[in-house]
Structure formats: structure tokens, C-alpha cells
Amino acid sequence: MKIALAVNPRASFGRGRHAGREAAECFRAAGVQVHLLCEDSYELLSRAVDKALADGVDALVVAGGDGMVHLGVNALAGSGAAFGATALGIIPSGTGNDMARALGLPRHNVPAAAARVLAALPAGGRVIDAGRVRAGDRTHWFAGVVSAGFDAAVNERANTWRWPRGRARYNLAMLRELATFGAIEYTVTADGERWQQGAMLISVANGQSIGGGMKVVPDAALDDGYLDLFIVRPLSRAGFLAVFPKVFSGKHVGHPAVEIRRVRRVELEAHGVVAYADGERIGPLPLTIDVVPGALRVLA
Numbered sequence: 001m002k003i004a005l006a007v008n009p010r011a012s013f014g015r016g017r018h019a020g021r022e023a024a025e026c027f028r029a030a031g032v033q034v035h036l037l038c039e040d041s042y043e044l045l046s047r048a049v050d051k052a053l054a055d056g057v058d059a060l061v062v063a064g065g066d067g068m069v070h071l072g073v074n075a076l077a078g079s080g081a082a083f084g085a086t087a088l089g090i091i092p093s094g095t096g097n098d099m100a101r102a103l104g105l106p107r108h109n110v111p112a113a114a115a116r117v118l119a120a121l122p123a124g125g126r127v128i129d130a131g132r133v134r135a136g137d138r139t140h141w142f143a144g145v146v147s148a149g150f151d152a153a154v155n156e157r158a159n160t161w162r163w164p165r166g167r168a169r170y171n172l173a174m175l176r177e178l179a180t181f182g183a184i185e186y187t188v189t190a191d192g193e194r195w196q197q198g199a200m201l202i203s204v205a206n207g208q209s210i211g212g213g214m215k216v217v218p219d220a221a222l223d224d225g226y227l228d229l230f231i232v233r234p235l236s237r238a239g240f241l242a243v244f245p246k247v248f249s250g251k252h253v254g255h256p257a258v259e260i261r262r263v264r265r266v267e268l269e270a271h272g273v274v275a276y277a278d279g280e281r282i283g284p285l286p287l288t289i290d291v292v293p294g295a296l297r298v299l300a
Contacts, residue, residue, distance in 0.1 A: 001058045001059075001121060002034075002056075003035070003059045003060070003061050004037055004049065004059075004061070005027070005034050005035065005036050005061045005062075006037045006045055006049050006060065006061070006071065006072070007019070007020030007021075007036065007037065007038040007062075008042075008063065008068045008094070017038065019063050019093035020038060020063040020093075021036075022110040023063050023091045023110050023113070023114050024036050026115070026118075027061075027114060027117075027118070030118050035052055037049060037052060042067070042071065045071065046075070049071065049072070049075050050075060053076075053086060057086065058086070058087075059088070059299060060072055060075060060088055060089070061090070061299070062089070063110075064091075064094045066096050066099055066279045067279055068094065069090055069099045069144070070143070070278035070279070070280045072088045072090075073088065073130060073141045073143045073278070076088055076296060076297075077130040077141040077292070078130070078132075078141065078292065078295050085297050086297070087120075087299050088299065089121075089125075089298070089299035089300075090103070090105055090117075090298070091110055091114060091117070092108065093107075093110065096170075096211060096212040096213075096279060097212070098207060098211070098212065098213070099143050099144050100113075101207075101208070102144065102207040102208050102209065102220075103298060104300065116299070116300060120300060125297050125298050125299040125300060126300060127294045127297050128143070128222040128223045128296050128297075128298055129223055129224070129291050129292060129293050129294065129295060129296070130142065130206065130291075130296045131227055131277070131290070131292075132289070132291070132292050132295075133146060133275075133287055133289050134287065134288040134289075135275070135282055135284075135287050136283075138283075140282055141295070142206065143206060143207060143278060143296065144205070144206060144210070144277075144278045145203050145206070145209075145210045145217075145278070146204045146275055146276070146277045146287070146289055147275065147276045148270070148273055148274075148275040148287065149184055149199060149203070149232075150174075150177065150178075150181055151201050151210060152201070152274055153181060154170060154177050154211075155211075155276045155281075156274060156281070157173040158170050159281075161173065170211045178240065178241070183198050183200055183234035184198070184199055184200070184270050184273060185198055185271075186198075186199055186273075187267075187269040187270070188229075188266065188267070188268060188269075189266065189267040190265070190266050190267075191265055197233075198233065199231050199234065200233070200234060200235055202231050202232075203229075203230040204227050204228070204230070204263075204289045205217045205227060205228040205229075206227055206291065207220060210279075214248055215247060215248065215249070216230050216247060217230050218253065219260075223294075225291060226263065227266065228260055228261070228262060228263075229261050229262075229263045230259075231258070231260075232257055233258075235257050239257070243255050243257065264290060265289070265290040265291075266288070266289045267287070267288050268286060269285055270285045271285075272284070275287055
């Protein structure tokens, strides 16, 4: 067996490089040939991954957080999940690790995560859906959630900070953003139905959580052939702060301002809104988002 192991040295504030080397040691101890990829930028790492895949490997494993999963998904999704397709393995060592949560993978435990990859490698892992985002003439893939509203604005702010770490950084950015944030007027088209929608945020989800464990759509499934359209209608700041803590347990779904519907295709339009997918910046709306069933094989 030969794997390409892509490492984000900046994941979890620099601990990613150590996690990648530890994972490489685990794989080599199991007799797996490892091609270690570690570059100084996301763009260079993406190119190195594409080259390694073109040269031929049995799996691509990424060490880092959701940004690294996003890199892997975009390298592999759509290549066909039939038996023999290159699979994606994950060593969760980033800040959020929401895709690892959805897959039930050990987080910040490199030997345990490497063992899961090794156990799944002979059979090729499991097949899951992926989301596809079209923005202008560009296409992006995602495994978790596309955020387009308050949550994306929080991401935009939090990604400029290096402190505090983990969930606290996201929560603090949320409070700062909330001070000036107002409801957004969207035009939504979901499976052919078009309507105007005032909302605090709209997300389109394949996975369940964002922001390091906020279960925005707790019943989402990775392999059901659907996406979950998540809408939070306009709320006062006090009302929004009252709902927010319930997101970590998934108990917000019964709130009258919250709507979740299963869809296959969504078009979102709004002025001045920037979208994020798996925590990575995609760009301004409008966007077209659809689900591609069975687009990805994961070692989980």
C-alpha cells in the first residue's frame, strides 16, 4: 500500500506538522509506504496533492482540520466512488474538525485516527455524498456545510485572528459580529421553488455541524442523497443569543425561527454576502449548490 499524506503545518496553530509526522510514523510502522506532502501554502499543497494522485497512490490522507478535508474533497470528489477509486483518510488535528465529528473519527489522537485509516484501507472505506458549489465559472466541492450569512460573517472575522484558540475564538467573533449584524434579504430557489427570505443566516449542509461542534442540522446524513437547507429567520440580538447556546446540543431545531428542509439543489442570491464551505472562503453570492450522491470514498 502507498498513501499520500498531506499535512497542514499551520493546523491548530502549528501542531499540524507534528501530527503529520506522527501519523507518517504510524503508517510506516504498519508497513505502508508514505509520500509525505508538506508545503508552506494551501495552493502549493493542493498542487503537490494533485501531482501525487496523478502519480498513483492507494489513498490520500490529510492531517489537519476541516480546511485540509476541504482540500482532499476537492482533489477527489467526482472522480467516481466505485471500488478502486482513491479514498480519503483524515487525521483530525485542526481547530474545528467538524467533518471528523460527522464520521465519528478520533480527534487529536493521532495513533487512534491512523488506526482507523489502516483498518478501513483494505476494503476501501465507505461511500458518502458531496456537495458541489458553482460560483461564477468556478466549481468547488464540500463535505460538510456551506455557510452564507451570519455564520459566514463570523468565519470571515475569526479567520483573521490567531487568538483565542478553538471554539472560544469562534464564540468571541460571533459576539463581535452580532453587535452590528442585521437580517439579510435572500432570494432562495430550492428544488425549483423560488421565494424571498429574510434571515439571519442560511446554510446548506451535507454534514451536521460547523464552528467546532455547533449542530446546526443534527439529523443530517452523509449518504442520504440530500442536503439540508438551514434557515434562521430574523431575530433580535437578544433572541438570537437565547437560541445560540442550544445549537451545541441540537435543541434549537424546535425554535419557531428555525427551518430545516431536505433538498437536492439550492440557488442563493443576496447582496454583500460571502459564502464559506467547510470553513474555507468561497466568495460572494449568488451560488448554486447541489448534492452529488456517492461522490467520495472515505476511510472511516
